[in-house]
Amino acid sequence: MKNSFDEKILEEANDWLNANQKIVLATVIQTWGSSPRQVGSRMIVNEKGDFSGSVSGGCVESAVVRECIDLIKDNKLCKKIEFKVSNESAWEVGLACGGEIEVYLEQIN
């Protein structure tokens, strides 16, 4: 039961855009099992990789930042990415909590 009205991430995105930065908005759209942030959680990323907000408890943010930079580079409008349970023997990004999340990336232009 978050108070969406009081969250300021979209206002921050607007400030970044007004400062002529390219912005990708990342939103958690689906979760399965236990996941640290609920559906609707957001982060914003600019072309340099600066970010604000969160879509997990720090587990996948770095991968989301990379994907967002690529989206800007490829000049694509939107993309969906899924993150699953991490395999501890591999150096891959995943959710240590055992959940799965799907994140939607969209450029604001």
Add this chain to the structure above:
Amino acid sequence: MKHSQLKEIIKKKASKIEFAIVTNLENGLSEIYEPGKSLSKEFEIHKEQIDNFFKLKKNGVIESTEIFVETYIRPIKVIIVGAVHIAQYLVDFAKSLNFEISIIDPRGYFASEQRFPDMKIINKWPDEAFKEIETNENSALIALTHDPKIDDPALQHALNKKFYYIGALGSKKTHENRCQRLKEAGFDNEQINSIHGPIGIKLGGRSAPEIALSIIAQLVSETYKK
């Protein structure tokens, strides 16, 4: 999303209008929806499901579609009667939840701005104070004075307006006496039993912040049962 749409969303947020952002995840098209208003053809066919997300106070993808709905739902009005110590902690807890608090206390020395900065405080008796607050079955009441002169009129108002949550502080004995008074005032058993008294879930703690926590926990739980 277009920058112009983002600005529109920010404007809606600032004026606290309930709305949803509806997004087609395949082609990136999105639209702002206000309950009761119409949508473009592409999204109109999903109107019923979108309204359902409002009802469930949820965000999510509509089943077997690629349509994502993010709802902006106005905070629930919570009226606290009694600007007492526990209320100070309740205000703190409520800040991070979707509750909008108003405090009623006719005793000016309790309901001071210094004790409750940035808070809507009404220094009036409940009957007068409720004329200034619009309430309905989506409102909640937390009565904390355990003084019948102040609590009872507020409880009666909440029962008449069918608040979804009514809680009253006080021991079992205090609550029994309160129930008796409400009965004499003409309220039936079902109405009286809907009052959570003694207020709060059982945590075991007795300090003011612990009591506030037990109250807010009960309020959150009842909000999801709504």
